[in-house]
Amino acid sequence: MKKMTLLFLLLSFTVFPQDIKDKVNQALKNCFGNNIQFEIEKVRIEKNIKNDIEKTVGQKFFSEEIYFYKIFENKSIIGFALLDNVYGKSLPITFMVMFDLNGKIICSDIIKYREPYGGAVQSKEWNSQFKGKDAQSEFIVGKDVSSISGATISVNSVTKGIKKLTLLIKWLMK
Amino acid sequence: MKNLFLLIVTILLSKSLFAQEFEFFEPKATIGGYGELHYNNEKIGSSPSKSIWDFHRFVLFFGYSWSEKWSFKSEVELEHNFVKNGQGELELEQAYVNYHHSDLLGFNVGIILPSIGLINEFHEPPLFFGTERPVYHNLIIPTTWFGSGASIYGNYNGFDYRLTLFETLNSDKFSLSQGIRPGRMKGYKTDASRFLYSVKLDYLNFPGLKVGGSLSFNNAKGDSTNIDVTISEVHAKYDANNIIAVFEFGNINYNSGELKASRGYYFDLGYNVASIFNLSTKIIPFIRYSDINTAAETLSGGDNEKLYHFTEWMIGLNIKPFEQVVFKIDYSEQTRKLDDRKSKFINFGVGYMF
Numbered sequence: 001m002k003k004m005t006l007l008f009l010l011l012s013f014t015v016f017p018q019d020i021k022d023k024v025n026q027a028l029k030n031c032f033g034n035n036i037q038f039e040i041e042k043v044r045i046e047k048n049i050k051n052d053i054e055k056t057v058g059q060k061f062f063s064e065e066i067y068f069y070k071i072f073e074n075k076s077i078i079g080f081a082l083l084d085n086v087y088g089k090s091l092p093i094t095f096m097v098m099f100d101l102n103g104k105i106i107c108s109d110i111i112k113y114r115e116p117y118g119g120a121v122q123s124k125e126w127n128s129q130f131k132g133k134d135a136q137s138e139f140i141v142g143k144d145v146s147s148i149s150g151a152t153i154s155v156n157s158v159t160k161g162i163k164k165l166t167l168l169i170k171w172l173m174k
Numbered sequence: 175m176k177n178l179f180l181l182i183v184t185i186l187l188s189k190s191l192f193a194q195e196f197e198f199f200e201p202k203a204t205i206g207g208y209g210e211l212h213y214n215n216e217k218i219g220s221s222p223s224k225s226i227w228d229f230h231r232f233v234l235f236f237g238y239s240w241s242e243k244w245s246f247k248s249e250v251e252l253e254h255n256f257v258k259n260g261q262g263e264l265e266l267e268q269a270y271v272n273y274h275h276s277d278l279l280g281f282n283v284g285i286i287l288p289s290i291g292l293i294n295e296f297h298e299p300p301l302f303f304g305t306e307r308p309v310y311h312n313l314i315i316p317t318t319w320f321g322s323g324a325s326i327y328g329n330y331n332g333f334d335y336r337l338t339l340f341e342t343l344n345s346d347k348f349s350l351s352q353g354i355r356p357g358r359m360k361g362y363k364t365d366a367s368r369f370l371y372s373v374k375l376d377y378l379n380f381p382g383l384k385v386g387g388s389l390s391f392n393n394a395k396g397d398s399t400n401i402d403v404t405i406s407e408v409h410a411k412y413d414a415n416n417i418i419a420v421f422e423f424g425n426i427n428y429n430s431g432e433l434k435a436s437r438g439y440y441f442d443l444g445y446n447v448a449s450i451f452n453l454s455t456k457i458i459p460f461i462r463y464s465d466i467n468t469a470a471e472t473l474s475g476g477d478n479e480k481l482y483h484f485t486e487w488m489i490g491l492n493i494k495p496f497e498q499v500v501f502k503i504d505y506s507e508q509t510r511k512l513d514d515r516k517s518k519f520i521n522f523g524v525g526y527m528f
Contacts (some may be wrong), residue, residue, distance in 0.1 A: 001302075020196040023222065024196075054234060058496075065227065085198045088239065089204065089212065089237070090202065090204035090206075090237045090239055090245065090246070090247075091199070091202075091242070092198045092199060111200075114199070114274060116247075116272050116274050116282065116327065117312065119277055119329045119334075119488050120329065122329075123332055123379050124377050125332075125380065129381055140454065142413055142416060142446060143449050146381040146413065146414030146415070148382075148413075149296070149384035149411040149413060150295070150376075150378075150384060152298075152300075152301060
């Protein structure tokens, strides 16, 4: 019976829609390579850190918790990633930012976009411009981040969201 | 029996736990809006100048998302702050149910905006140069153009498409001075026996650039006329590296009546000078050139094709303390082709969106 239970447990996992989980795994592999292992931790963001970052960036966190990934290759840590959400015009945009060990962005990816307008923020080309940015970068739309005509709200929202994570990763790396 | 019970509980538990993980959507109502207050001063030819204050638009957006896929979106607009004796307008500009299946495919049905030109769907004041919308969007592609309809949309590899089935225009109302603009039915008891068909394609994968066009056809009908209308337009906008550049060209062909074609284009070029001084407020001086002729081709020809042909130079400034608020000032001069009559306009205003 225990075996049966285990089997059903496994089955029930696979039957469920796992698009976000699959896309996260794919995004991590695209960024860090196929031979990685990772640990996931749901981290509660300390209140004073949360307030400081929100004030600096001018955008609230989606929730008090965030998914924090530690990336390993051959048992040694090679980077980090954060999975978070921001609001577009009315729906959450789920996005992920991958960092090197110094907190510099290596990749960013939109994991799930739900709005009828503004889907162009998902493009690889738009996301690639965040590569190399860190907590000291400007993140000004129209200046160091290009805008997308017809996706103004999403572009501003995601840009701020990514900026928040560059500040947060510094705290998490401690 | 006990084991079976345990098994069911385990399955249910694992399912609900897993469902909660990465589950970020919650049914939610959203409000938003935009508005703009304008000062308009105009001097047409040799007539004395006149100036007005106009709270041109006050718009409230309301939306509700039942699920990640099904949502409702709406926009109610009060124009000119007041509705009385044919002055001002209260309009339901958008009200549709949207089904977003995936990036590749979605659809909406209700009061919608046809995807024609850069500004019709994205008309909030911080998104364009000039206090008033470009004259091209008044006379060639009438903006905001809204009405009953349905559309299918999606994005594949940076190509954004939208196919729209939209309410007909009323051909009795077409005019030499305003093209198709007066023919819009605005969702008010429109003749359901015919449609406007529209297809739009944009390419978005070059950072900062949107480039594309649309083609629309309508066998428009009124009480006394029946005119085939073909609207074709191309558009491009670049917004990156502190540069904003816009270009749009539109052509409308009519198959019968005095009016045969309306045609126009404009381009904008602006630069965020605040970046030189590392200011976060955007200060964007810009220039615009427009060439508009609502009666570019007519049956009788001659002066009829010059009377509504004008060019316009505009210089102006958009100041954005942040992305959602804009202060605008501009000066423009229009020259009528027929007789070189000059008209001068000074506008300033404030606009917002949230």
